[in-house]
Amino acid sequence: MSMFSKFGAVAFMLAACSFPLMGCTVEMEPGDDIEAADEDLSDGDEIESVGEADQELSAEESSLVAPACNQCDNCVYYARCRQPALPYGLTSFQDKMNIVNTQTAKAGYVAIIQTSSSYGHVAYVTKVEGSKIFIAEGNWPNGQCGTRSGTKAALNIKGFFKP
Known part of the structure; x- marks a missing residue:
């Protein structure tokens, strides 16, 4: 996986717990292994821009939307x-x-x-x-x-x- 893909995978997982719209599916701690964190992604997986849908909501509005x-x-x-x-x-x-x-x-x-x-x-x-x-x-x-x-x-x- 390219360095960009690894960065994208980590960014996506961090956003999943930081943005209520994404739900809370992953918790990463400081020092967690980036390689292990993106093991679930296959080489063909692409990660789109995180938060495109959230950009239309203010920070307060996005915190009030019910996550999964x-x-x-x-x-x-x-x-x-x-x-x-x-x-x-x-x-x-x-x-x-x-x-x-x-x-x-x-x-x-x-x-x-x-x-x-x-x-x-x-x-x-x-x-x-x-x-x-x-x-x-x-x-x-x-x-x-x-x-x-x-x-x-x-x-x-x-x-x-x-x-």
Whole structure:
């Protein structure tokens, strides 16, 4: 594979997790092997310009479009797919509360929700209209993806993670 093709493959994979429109299919860490990262591409594969469709959307608009997350059985994985800046290590409700950095809801933020479980819950904020907050979430209810809306109190939101 040419150097340009390798660069294109890596750029495509990085964009896949950085741009919500692409979904979250690949996570690369610093030091990951570029050769191994593009093994799945055959020599005949071509990579078109990444983000052509996204260029018509503003940065805020593109962060609000639902990606193909398919992480419906885990609220944190779903929220991280929608908001890639969500930190790791969010197992307990206290872990989730430790990342609260604002009490103001805004589209693109992650809501931290108290439940009867010691794990708590997180959900992605898709829209805010006055005091009504619209959320998209995984593993709610019963291992499925869904949406809800309500006030901060009605949804039992204790704070938000602002990326």
